[in-house]
Amino acid sequence: MPLREPTFFILTSLTTQPLHGYGIVQAVAALSGDRVRLQAGTLYGALDRLKDDGWIELDREEVVDGRLRRYYRLTDTGAEVLAGETARLRANADTAAAALRARADRGLGFGTNPATGLA
Amino acid sequence: MPLREPTFFILTSLTTQPLHGYGIVQAVAALSGDRVRLQAGTLYGALDRLKDDGWIELDREEVVDGRLRRYYRLTDTGAEVLAGETARLRANADTAAAALRARADRGLGFGTNPATGLA
DNA sequence: CGACATATATCGTCAACCGACCTATGGCAA
DNA sequence: TTGCCATAGGTCGGTTGACGATATATGTCG
Numbered sequence A, B: 001m002p003l004r005e006p007t008f009f010i011l012t013s014l015t016t017q018p019l020h021g022y023g024i025v026q027a028v029a030a031l032s033g034d035r036v037r038l039q040a041g042t043l044y045g046a047l048d049r050l051k052d053d054g055w056i057e058l059d060r061e062e063v064v065d066g067r068l069r070r071y072y073r074l075t076d077t078g079a080e081v082l083a084g085e086t087a088r089l090r091a092n093a094d095t096a097a098a099a100l101r102a103r104a105d106r107g108l109g110f111g112t113n114p115a116t117g118l119a
Numbered sequence C: 001c002g003a004c005a006t007a008t009a010t011c012g013t014c015a016a017c018c019g020a021c022c023t024a025t026g027g028c029a030a
Numbered sequence D: 001t002t003g004c005c006a007t008a009g010g011t012c013g014g015t016t017g018a019c020g021a022t023a024t025a026t027g028t029c030g
Helices: A005-013 A021-031 A040-053 A076-105 B005-013 B021-031 B040-053 B076-105
Strands: A056-064 A067-074 B056-064 B067-074
Touching: A005 A021, A005 A040, A005 A076, A005 B076, A021 A040, A021 A067, A040 A056, A040 A067, A067 A076, A076 B005, A076 B076, B005 B021, B005 B040, B005 B076, B021 B040, B021 B067, B040 B056, B040 B067, B067 B076
Parallel strands: none
Antiparallel strands: A056 A067, B056 B067
């Protein structure tokens, strides 16, 4: 059930406006601070899968400079899935953060000397 | 690079104290609100992998009621990885939340009528 | 003329998770 | 006493999704 990072960002990029494949690549790079760079195999495979799942759908097709642009849009179902995923990520991050804080309080965090508890 | 959910929770469960395999299963269930139930194949495969990566290490072995308990502990490297992952999850959640908010503001969110913008 | 950005797509491989299965002990209930 | 469940370890095959390489094609810029 949990989405992988590339899939998560594809849905996120389509949340505010329809985009075509290459536009998604650029949007995802921007949204992730250039951390996630979608590969062609990942993108088009995911696009087919998400369409089959009904989370995205074909918005329109355009031909610009003799090149086809196939725009996809997020469905309401897709938006619900993304909202659920977002909540899950938040919860997981909070859980791990609490555990890491407890570890740091016990002087076992990284960067501190286990013997003295000091950095 | 991004950790999958089971792996993420295994590291989280070992952050505050060493645990043995079965203890990890129970801790992860508790930490995730019973959402993540580790399968045997997932757990022992991940344990070997994480040990090879140097993110966890063997803490000690005990025999209780004739049953072996093999305890693992999080290494400082593992704690750093988990902290990085936590930050990544937070950032991704924030990014998606912002996009979903923008969508809702445009009346395209799920649960609202696209025509009227009302629920 | 070649390199690069734009644009879509397929294919083989790999890593991680899942489900099923196996062994073994101890307690509890039918 | 027999079977089931919780506890405890583990293996194995299959699926899934991402990755990297490759292919095709047009337009732009040096």
